[in-house]
Amino acid sequence: MLNTLRNIVQEVSSASDLQTALQIIVQRVRGAMKTEVCSVYLYDTESASYTLMASEGLNPSAVGQVTLSHSEGLVGQVGLREEPINLEDAASHPKFHYIRETGEERFTSFLGVPIIHHRNTLGVLIVQQVEQRRFDEHEEAFLVTMSAQLAGVIAHAQATGSINSVATPTRKARIARFQGSAGATGVAIGDAVVISPPADLGAVPDQVCKNIDIELKLLDSALAAVREEMKDTAERLSDRLPVEEQALFDVYLRMLDDHALGQEIRDRIRSGSWAQGALRQVIEEHIRNFEMMDDHYLRERAADVRDLGRRVLSHLQQGEHARIEYPENTILISEELSPVMLGEVPKESLAGLVSIQGSSNSHVAILARALGVPTVMGVVDLPFHKLSGKKLIVDGNLGLVYSSPAQELLDYYTEVLEEENQFSKGLEAIRDLPCETPDNYRIPLWVNTGLMTDTIRSLDRGAEGVGLYRTEVPFMVRDRFPSESEQEKIYRYQLEAFAPRPVTMRTLDIGGDKSLSYFPIKEDNPFLGWRGIRVTLDHPEIFLVQVRAMLKASVGLDNLRIMLPMISSIFEVEEAQHLIHRAHAEVLAEGLPVSMPPVGVMVEVPAAVYMVKDLAQRVDFLSIGSNDLIQYLLAVDRNNPRVSDLYHSFHPAVLHALQKVVDDAHQEGKTVSICGEMAGDPAAAVLLMAMGFDMLSMSAVNLLKVKWVLRRIGMERAKKILSDLMKHDNAQVIRSSLELALCKEGMGKVLGIKSRRF
Structure with missing residues (x-):
């Protein structure tokens, strides 16, 4: 049965369209189970009905024509119960519904199992037999297993629009989303424009090298050609990317030099392999090593190695890239x-x-x-x-x-684009105006930065400060730790650009899905592992160098704020503060007149939510990292599309946690801000303002939209909306109710509510 399952799944996966796949299913399952009938009914959410989409054993004319409501007959019952129904006499069941067009009156035994993908019922898979008997447990297990295996295939086929080729009475053309x-x-x-690799490394055979010198020359020529490609690409991007981001190409160039991949390939050639085979062996070995790593960042580097290998191979094969x-x-x-x-x-x-x-x-x-x-x-x-x-x-x-x-969807998104462009141009008028509500409540809007281009964009949009400067970005685009002097220059640029406005610099926050190629972190569960402050406290040499660079960069500006990430205990705060004071003393000893900057903590671990009062007594400010706090509160990996529907900014637990942090921080007389995607959501910003956050920090691209919304809704009205929403216990209801309330205030378009229509 295992081989049968595997063969059916492989055959279905290679089908050209959904109808072909369904026909393969009913034919192969009928044959494997030796039954007279196998049928597939697919569920359409828009019409709330099942349609007979394929059958071996029932009247062919019924396919695509017979429909059942979501609760009608045994098919509807299987879908409602979301579990198998196994009957030796189907007609005796109270939910049995006879459909003359199918010609099923001859069949007595019935076994139906639901086809479910990511909690959504896609349809029902059914087998029937003339002989009156109950299908045994092995047959039922086979059909359940087949259903589970095929659910993803059917979901994928539906998403690609294959079902459009099947005419049914109720099913509308589907959007391939x-x-x-x-x-x-x-x-x-x-x-x-689909970019495929320029050469297929996997197809390169192993061959014995006939002339080592010739193979080495071929390799040198190929490496030189790829280096030139890298340089040309970097030059083409020079007017679009700051110097910091262009450093990526320097990393690629160094990977090809004589002390890295180039040398390893030469060693293989000297051992007797031809150049193409040596290249494939070295590249595949590095790819395997990277892909076996649990760390997300290092797995990303496997793609870089693979891309470089393909480009070198294309030159070794003396084939030019297709134009x-x-x-x-x-x-x-x-x-x-x-x-x-x-x-x-x-x-x-x-x-x-x-x-x-x-x-x-x-x-x-x-x-x-x-x-x-x-x-x-x-x-x-x-x-x-x-x-x-x-x-x-x-x-x-x-x-x-x-x-x-479809044209309808194109027209809709074309309208969205035009509205976005027009609205963005209109927002320029409020760039230099304060974020102040109609009833005179003032809330500063800050920005999150990391790339140098963020700085220009932020200033163009009237940012009042930096709530989060991601210092890990300069570390990520290098192949080594940046020196104290290099860091000082980078930080000075940020501080000068925003002076006298405050700049909140988060100390190095790596781990989780952010790691460094030259400082690998391999863990089974990186998000609950060695990350943030835990790393830098374990490596005070990294922490001290960074803090000294920040302090030196702030000389004469005094707009620096230092923020500690991933805090979960008082001990971490006290140890970090000890190191910061030590770094400050060292900088003073060098004769630099540096003021001690405010030091704050990020509240992004659930433990910190319940320690806000204790934390507030020891620091100057607090800031909520909404992205991580939400994923930890809800136990949902925010980068995993399979559980993305469980990641809710408006989950009641999230809203109550945010309110608690604000209340506890204010009781201790300390300010609290929030950064992350939630702060940049114009709808969420209304609730955050009502909760009492002292500042909102967001991506620069969202700043003017948030300002536009908050300048049009009074604080008292926002508090009333918040009070009403806090009574709900469902994230979807909260979001919908909030959008409805803001639509009544004339803010539907800026909130992007239309984009969820499809």
């Missing part, structure tokens, strides 16, 4: 997008990015945000190899990709 993770905000409409034509609005797609691929698209042509693998914290996503290109990452179900040249919509706000959209 794919869920990923939001990499960079914004909406793009364009034509797909790719980029349409006016290019949506670049690849299984693993690399920064090099991104740089090859002309600046004026790149409209959006889609990556099958990767997360919102990968290098590509970071670069996309710097360039302002709407991006969706981790779209694991997208059939990217079939999309070349097709029209796509990329919704970087919601992490959605639509392929071959």
Whole structure:
């Protein structure tokens, strides 16, 4: 049975469309179970009905025509109960519903199992027999297993739009929609350009080297050619990326030099392998090593190694890259997008990015945000190899990709784009105005930065300060720890750019899904492991150098604030403060007149929520890191698309935790801010203001939208909305009620409520 299952799944997976897949299912299952009938009914959520989509044994004319309501007959009962129904005499069951068109009156035995994918009932798989008997437990187990195996295949086929080819009385044409993770905000409409690797490393055979000198020359020529490609790409990006981000290409170049991959390949050639085989062996070995690592950041580096290997191979094979034509609005797609691929698209042509693998914290996503290109990452179900040249919509706000959209959807998103552009232009008028409500309540809006391009964008939008400067970014784009002098220059740029406005610098926050190639962290559960303050306290040499660099950078400016991440105990705060005071004393000893900056902590661990009063007595300010706090409170990995529907900013537990932090901090006379995606959500910002947060810190691209909303709703009205919502116990209800309330205030468009219509 295991081999039968495997063969059926493989055959179904290779089917060209959904109808073919369903026909394979009913034929193969009927044969494997030796029954007279096997049928598949698929459920349509819009019509709330089941349609007979494929059958072996029932009247062929009934396929695509027979429908049942969601609770009708044994089919509806299987779906409602979400468990198998096994009957030796189906007609005697009270829910039995005879359908003359199917010709099923001859069949007595009935076994039906639900087809469920991610909690959604997709349909029902049924077998029937003339002989009156109850299917045994092995047969039932087989059908249940088959259903579970096929659920993902059917869901994927439905999402690709294959079901459109089947005419049914109730089923409308489906929108081919794919869920990923939001990499960079914004909406793009364009034509797909699928980037495949320039060469297939896996196809390179092993061969004995006939002439070592010739093979070494071929390798040198190929490496030199790829280095030139890297340099050319870096030059093309030079006017689009700051120097800090361009350092990525320096890392790639060093990977190819004689002390890294280049030397290892030469050693293999000298051992008797031809150049292509030596290259494949070295690259595959490094890829395996990276991919076996649990750390997300290091797994991302496997993609870089693979991309470099393919490019070197393409030159070894003396084949030139196919000339790719980029349409006016290019949506670049690849299984693993690399920064090099991104740089090859002309600046004026790149409209959006889609990556099958990767997360919102990968290098590509970071670069996309710097360039302002709407991006969706981790779209694991997208059939990217079939999309070349097709029209796509990329919704970087919601992490959605639509392929071959209907005209209605195109018209809708075109309108969204036009409204966004017009609204963005209109927002410029309030750039220099304070964020003040109609009833004169004032709340400062700060920004989160990390890339140098963030600084320019933030100042252009009237940011009043920096609530979070991610100091790990300069560490991530290098292949070694930046020196104290290098860090001082980077931090000085930030502090000078915003002076006299405050700049809150978070100490190095690595671990989880943020690691450094030169400082690997391998853990089974990195989000609950060695990260944030835990790393830097274990390595005071890293912490002290960073703090000294911050202090030196603040000389004469005095707008520095230091913030400690991932705090879960008083001991961590006291130990960190001891090191900060030590660094301050060392800088003073060098003769630099540096004031002791305010020191605060991030509340992003549930334990810290219940220790706010104790923490507030020891620090100058507090800031909630909403992204991590939500994922820890709800035990949901925010980068995992499989559980993304469980990640709710408006979960009652989240809202109550936020209110508690504000109340406890204010009782101790300390300010509390919030940074993260929640602060940049205009709808959420209304609630955060009502809760009493002293500042909101967000991505610069959202600042003016948040300001526009808060300038149009009074504080008293916001408090009334908050009070009403805190009575609900369901995140979806809270979100919907909030949007309804704000729509009544005339804010529907800016909240992006329309974009959830499809």
